Amino acid sequence: TQADIGLVGLGVMGANLALNIADNGYKVAVFNRTAEGTQAFMEKAGHLKDMFIPCYSTEELVANIKAPRPIILMVPAGAPVDQQISVLKDHLKDGDILIDAGNSDFHDSNRRYKELADTPFTFVGMGVSGGAEGARFGPSIMVGASETAYARIEPILKAISAKHNDEPCVALMGPEGAGHFVKTLHNGIEYADMQMIAEVHEVMTSTLGLSIQEQAEIFSKWNEGPLASYLIEITANVMGVVDEESGKPILDVILDTAGQKGTGRWSAVEAHMLGVPATGIDAAVAARCLSSARELRQEIADIYPQSDAILTWEEKQEGIAACERALIAGKISAYAEGFAVLAAGGKENGWDLPMGDIARIWRQGCIIRSRFLDEIAQAYDENPELKSLYLAPAIIERMKDAVPGLRDVLSLCVTNGVPTPALSAALASFDMIRQKRTAAYVIQGQRDFFGQHGFERTDKEGSGFHGPWPAGGA
Numbered sequence: 001t002q003a004d005i006g007l008v009g010l011g012v013m014g015a016n017l018a019l020n021i022a023d024n025g026y027k028v029a030v031f032n033r034t035a036e037g038t039q040a041f042m043e044k045a046g047h048l049k050d051m052f053i054p055c056y057s058t059e060e061l062v063a064n065i066k067a068p069r070p071i072i073l074m075v076p077a078g079a080p081v082d083q084q085i086s087v088l089k090d091h092l093k094d095g096d097i098l099i100d101a102g103n104s105d106f107h108d109s110n111r112r113y114k115e116l117a118d119t120p121f122t123f124v125g126m127g128v129s130g131g132a133e134g135a136r137f138g139p140s141i142m143v144g145a146s147e148t149a150y151a152r153i154e155p156i157l158k159a160i161s162a163k164h165n166d167e168p169c170v171a172l173m174g175p176e177g178a179g180h181f182v183k184t185l186h187n188g189i190e191y192a193d194m195q196m197i198a199e200v201h202e203v204m205t206s207t208l209g210l211s212i213q214e215q216a217e218i219f220s221k222w223n224e225g226p227l228a229s230y231l232i233e234i235t236a237n238v239m240g241v242v243d244e245e246s247g248k249p250i251l252d253v254i255l256d257t258a259g260q261k262g263t264g265r266w267s268a269v270e271a272h273m274l275g276v277p278a279t280g281i282d283a284a285v286a287a288r289c290l291s292s293a294r295e296l297r298q299e300i301a302d303i304y305p306q307s308d309a310i311l312t313w314e315e316k317q318e319g320i321a322a323c324e325r326a327l328i329a330g331k332i333s334a335y336a337e338g339f340a341v342l343a344a345g346g347k348e349n350g351w352d353l354p355m356g357d358i359a360r361i362w363r364q365g366c367i368i369r370s371r372f373l374d375e376i377a378q379a380y381d382e383n384p385e386l387k388s389l390y391l392a393p394a395i396i397e398r399m400k401d402a403v404p405g406l407r408d409v410l411s412l413c414v415t416n417g418v419p420t421p422a423l424s425a426a427l428a429s430f431d432m433i434r435q436k437r438t439a440a441y442v443i444q445g446q447r448d449f450f451g452q453h454g455f456e457r458t459d460k461e462g463s464g465f466h467g468p469w470p471a472g473g474a
């Protein structure tokens with residue numbers, strides 16, 4: 001019998017997704033760029049082997065799927081996606097659906113969606129989160145598709161997605177690149193979340209003088225409270241692991257330079273383009289870049305050494321409690337930024353992004369899954385038009401409780417020279433957004449002085465006012 005669906009690209013993510021689909025009772029025709037990749041996959045398919053049809057050419061792949069054919073592409077983002085599309089294009093027929101499930105730039109998905117609009121088949125750009133484990137046992141899925149195409153692939157996506165209280169973590173985000181746009185912001189928030197966790201670890205190490213083992217316990221405890229999340233959980237796990245070779249905690253031997261494939265940066269760039277800066281996300285991207293300048297850091301560190309803080313036991317205990325609240329406040333700010341960029345991006349692209357659904361499908365399966373997303377989903381349920389997360393009643397309460405903790409931690413860090421770029425940026429932008437009157441009137445005065453750019457006045461209607469600048473100004 002023919003397969004229900006096709007899958008191209010049997011790397012870690014593709015292979016796991018194929019196994020997940022098969023596990024849910026769908027027969028999959030699989031194809032990989034190299035025949036060895038397909039053979040290796042088939043050898044590891046175990047009891048699911050009969051659920052796969054290994055294919056060694058595009059023709060074979062297409063011929064082995066029941067029409068109309070859904071085909072998932074799980075290949076590296078960028079040129080490989082275009083290459084696969086051009087190879088498959090001429091073989092696809094009316095009603096076929098080509099689904100790009102990689103971490104594609106949503107601008108590319110917008111382009112492909114439009115370029116392929118006149119072909120008999122439909123293009124779908126689909127964001128998939130949850131890493132290898134998620135792909136295998138249930139990811140969170142953000143779909144950019146026409147309603148008709150989505151309706152056709154919905155049953156299979158619901159089956160393979162993660163479930164939160166039996167609710168599948170998959171939803172239609174909108175047409176074109178909407179799914180990849182939401183996935184991009186997911187990753188932006190992921191970057192901020194990860195960086196803030198790393199910063200708090202740094203504070204606990206260099207200022208509070210806590211060992212990694214002690215921190216592992218603290219993170220485990222935090223994972224039972226408001227911070228409960230996948231990233232806090234795995235941080236505790238990673239902290240608890242000992243390197244077999246050196247006998248040291250594994251974190252002591254991992255090199256301190258963070259890699260990045262681009263999605264976090266795309267979030268920051270998009271935020272700037274939309275005029276809705278996401279400073280915590282931005283700082284997290286920048287921090288990864290600074291971490292990569294390892295040699296330069298060694299040189300500069302020798303010239304500007306850091307002093308050690310000496311704290312009493314009570315101060316340390318207070319410091320730990322403040323760290324938890326700092327992370328809560330930082331996390332809320334990162335999500336507030338991320339959701340603000342989502343809302344602005346949705347408007348800019350003419351998509352009606354379902355904000356509540358986004359929070360709902362991120363509650364399980366994806367990397368940023370957390371208890372806190374329940375509160376966000378609820379906030380959007382109560383008010384679908386919510387202008388900012390900072391205005392949601394449950395969030396207001398949390399921020400009021402947590403921000404003083406963030407201030408305490410950051411004061412300590414500033415005094416002792418501990419770098420906390422993402423937490424600091426998050427607080428700075430929160431402090432700015434809660435100003436009735438910002439200092440931007442100084443900028444407007446300067447702009448008018450040197451370039452006659454004009455300003456508005458607080459006491460009159462209209463625009464284009466100028467200051468009585470002395471000669472030399474304007």
Ligand code: 6PG
Nearest residue numbers: 129130131187260261262263367
């Ligand atoms: C996910 C992850 C996943 C991947 C990132 C990592 O949601 O499952 O975000 O997509 O791990 O691409 O990105 P960096 O390599 O840029 O950290």
